[in-house]
Amino acid sequence: MVAMDLLKETSSSLSSNKVRSGLTMLGIIIGIASVITMVAIGQGAQSSISDRIQSIGANLIIISPGAQRTSGISAGQGSSTTLTLDDATAIGSGVQNISGVAPEDTHRYQVTAKGNNTNTQVTGTVPSYTDVRNVAVDMGMFITEYQQQTSAKVAVIGPTVRDDLFGTDADAIGQTIRIKNIDFQVIGVTVSKGGSGFNNADNAIYVPITTEQHYLSGDTYVTTVGISAANATIIPAVQQDVTDLLLQRHGILDPTAADFSIMNQADIIATASSVTGTFTILLASIAGISLLVGGIGIMNMMLTTVTERTREIGLRKAVGIRKLYINLQFLIEAVMLTFLGGALGVVLGWAAALLVSKFASLTTQISLSSVLLAFGVSAAVGILFGFYPARRAANLSPMEALRYE
Amino acid sequence: MIECTNICKTYVNGDVETKAVSGISFKIDKGEFVAIIGPSGSGKSTLMHILGALDTPTSGTYVLDGQEVSKLNDDELSDLRRNKIGFVFQAFNLLPRTTVLRNVMLPLLYSDTTDEEREKRARLCLKYAGMEESKFLNLSNQLSGGQMQRVAIARALVNEPAIIFADEPTGNLDTKTSKVVMETFRELNRQGHTIILITHEMEVAEFADRVISIRDGVIEKDVKNVHEH
Numbered sequence: 001m002v003a004m005d006l007l008k009e010t011s012s013s014l015s016s017n018k019v020r021s022g023l024t025m026l027g028i029i030i031g032i033a034s035v036i037t038m039v040a041i042g043q044g045a046q047s048s049i050s051d052r053i054q055s056i057g058a059n060l061i062i063i064s065p066g067a068q069r070t071s072g073i074s075a076g077q078g079s080s081t082t083l084t085l086d087d088a089t090a091i092g093s094g095v096q097n098i099s100g101v102a103p104e105d106t107h108r109y110q111v112t113a114k115g116n117n118t119n120t121q122v123t124g125t126v127p128s129y130t131d132v133r134n135v136a137v138d139m140g141m142f143i144t145e146y147q148q149q150t151s152a153k154v155a156v157i158g159p160t161v162r163d164d165l166f167g168t169d170a171d172a173i174g175q176t177i178r179i180k181n182i183d184f185q186v187i188g189v190t191v192s193k194g195g196s197g198f199n200n201a202d203n204a205i206y207v208p209i210t211t212e213q214h215y216l217s218g219d220t221y222v223t224t225v226g227i228s229a230a231n232a233t234i235i236p237a238v239q240q241d242v243t244d245l246l247l248q249r250h251g252i253l254d255p256t257a258a259d260f261s262i263m264n265q266a267d268i269i270a271t272a273s274s275v276t277g278t279f280t281i282l283l284a285s286i287a288g289i290s291l292l293v294g295g296i297g298i299m300n301m302m303l304t305t306v307t308e309r310t311r312e313i314g315l316r317k318a319v320g321i322r323k324l325y326i327n328l329q330f331l332i333e334a335v336m337l338t339f340l341g342g343a344l345g346v347v348l349g350w351a352a353a354l355l356v357s358k359f360a361s362l363t364t365q366i367s368l369s370s371v372l373l374a375f376g377v378s379a380a381v382g383i384l385f386g387f388y389p390a391r392r393a394a395n396l397s398p399m400e401a402l403r404y405e
Numbered sequence: 406m407i408e409c410t411n412i413c414k415t416y417v418n419g420d421v422e423t424k425a426v427s428g429i430s431f432k433i434d435k436g437e438f439v440a441i442i443g444p445s446g447s448g449k450s451t452l453m454h455i456l457g458a459l460d461t462p463t464s465g466t467y468v469l470d471g472q473e474v475s476k477l478n479d480d481e482l483s484d485l486r487r488n489k490i491g492f493v494f495q496a497f498n499l500l501p502r503t504t505v506l507r508n509v510m511l512p513l514l515y516s517d518t519t520d521e522e523r524e525k526r527a528r529l530c531l532k533y534a535g536m537e538e539s540k541f542l543n544l545s546n547q548l549s550g551g552q553m554q555r556v557a558i559a560r561a562l563v564n565e566p567a568i569i570f571a572d573e574p575t576g577n578l579d580t581k582t583s584k585v586v587m588e589t590f591r592e593l594n595r596q597g598h599t600i601i602l603i604t605h606e607m608e609v610a611e612f613a614d615r616v617i618s619i620r621d622g623v624i625e626k627d628v629k630n631v632h633e634h
Contacts, residue, residue, distance in 0.1 A: 016500075315498045322480050
């Protein structure tokens with residue numbers, strides 16, 4: 001009987017004051033929805049940044065030829081031609097804890113096909129390139145060991161090249177492209193990495209490195225050697241071993257005079273983690289401020305509406321309702337408002353995050369923890385400030401409460 | 406029915422002590438219609454709060470229907486009000502945007518009566534208080550002042566109290582409506598209800614059978630009214 005009465009009394013109290021209940025709930029809805037949406041946008045950005053970094057390669061170490069010095073004048077990093085395919089082979093057989101070595105010889109050429117042409121970077125490389133540089137093949141296949149040994153005139157093209165030469169999403173497998181007036185057969189298209197700008201992995205052509213050296217560049221040098229370490233922790237050790245081996249092969253005694261330079265992904269990750277660290281702080285402050293603003297809004301609504309009802313509480317006491325039941329009624333009202341508003345807020349925040357990713361083409365990522373945090377904080381604030389003033393009013397003598405202005 | 410002996414009530418506000426009621430003793434029997442009259446500040450409201458179990462006296466004893474009230478705690482006072490006392494206030498104090506019926510049923514909340522029983526009693530009391538049946542489902546804020554006070558009277562009756570307290574029940578009504586409301590009280594009294602009326606207007610007090618005048622916290626006069634009508 002008491003439970004039924006409490007339920008009926010709270011629902012009738014909430015529904016007979018639709019504007020008041022609606023406004024209180026609106027505060028809760030906006031508070032929760034804004035936290036969820038903000039955090040979803042922030043986390044989406046964070047995860048897309050780390051995805052981009054991961055797409056560069058797995059535990060990558062990159063060796064570039066050193067600067068060419070003529071009478072003390074440097075021509076810049078990578079200008080000299082000191083790295084060869086043999087160096088790459090020697091690293092592959094002579095250094096421990098390596099999961100892949102991929103020498104690359106990259107030059108820009110004019111490429112034509114079916115009357116279309118484009119200028120793009122052509123990379124001569126080996127089959128292990130896919131593992132070292134995190135390249136995946138969308139259609140067809142990548143260069144095989146056999147094609148590499150036989151200097152086959154085959155090419156794997158990036159999606160941007162495919163779109164430029166054959167039309168958007170056309171089937172390019174088996175088609176012929178001409179690089180430097182030599183025909184290559186297209187055997188595969190890579191998966192888009194979504195890069196853009198000058199060094200775009202989507203705007204590239206991959207051919208066997210032997211083919212590239214025989215028919216295109218005509219020399220035996222490579223522009224970079226990518227090495228994939230077995231795991232992230234041993235990257236420095238592998239880097240040291242590679243340096244020692246190359247110094248020895250090139251007959252250089254002084255490490256500072258090395259004719260090559262080595263860079264590893266840890267450097268990139270260090271930069272990236274400082275970026276994501278800033279992001280985490282940004283996210284936390286956005287969530288914190290949204291929660292604070294939402295919480296204060298909820299607190300205000302609850303305090304005013306409940307304080308406004310002091311006379312009603314006085315009346316209930318005067319007609320002989322025990323203060324326990326008055327407290328319970330207001331507690332249940334606060335719980336109902338915060339939970340109903342909370343649920344709507346979660347739905348609204350979710351929908352807003354989806355709309356943002358659909359129409360503003362921003363990656364969003366809704367996290368359970370942000371939903372729980374937003375819901376938890378607003379429920380706690382709502383219940384506390386809905387219940388506390390009611391409890392205070394129920395403790396007054398009925399006459400004091402009735403006279404309350 | 407009511408027996409109070411040497412009731413005192415002192416309010417302490419900081420260092421200042423205000424004696425609102427200083428030593429009042431009287432008896433009221435079952436079925437009486439008593440008006441407590443006095444100017445504002447005389448202590449009549451404080452006295453009514455004590456008699457209505459809304460407040461407890463600082464000293465003195467108050468026995469209502471055989472029960473010593475001055476020693477009860479908050480919940481026991483609530484139960485006493487619920488079982489034995491009905492209130493009619495000057496400001497009506499109805500729940501806004503709530504139907505007439507629900508307002509009248511308010512004192513029956515959380516009791517072990519069924520919904521049907523509650524509604525039956527509420528309808529009966531509303532008719533008793535002279536409320537038209539067509540307005541039972543109207544919202545309280547759509548009523549006129551006189552109608553609101555009828556609803557409040559019905560609410561005071563619904564828990565079948567031993568005593569009805571009316572605190573300036575005509576204070577917010579015009580002369581004509583006041584008269585009708587006071588006639589309703591007279592009628593209730595004729596049917597056996599004990600009524601205690603608090604007012605500062607002599608014309609209103611005229612409706613009662615006995616008038617207790619209060620001034621400066623003490624009883625000034627306690628006289629029987631002789632009704633010509």
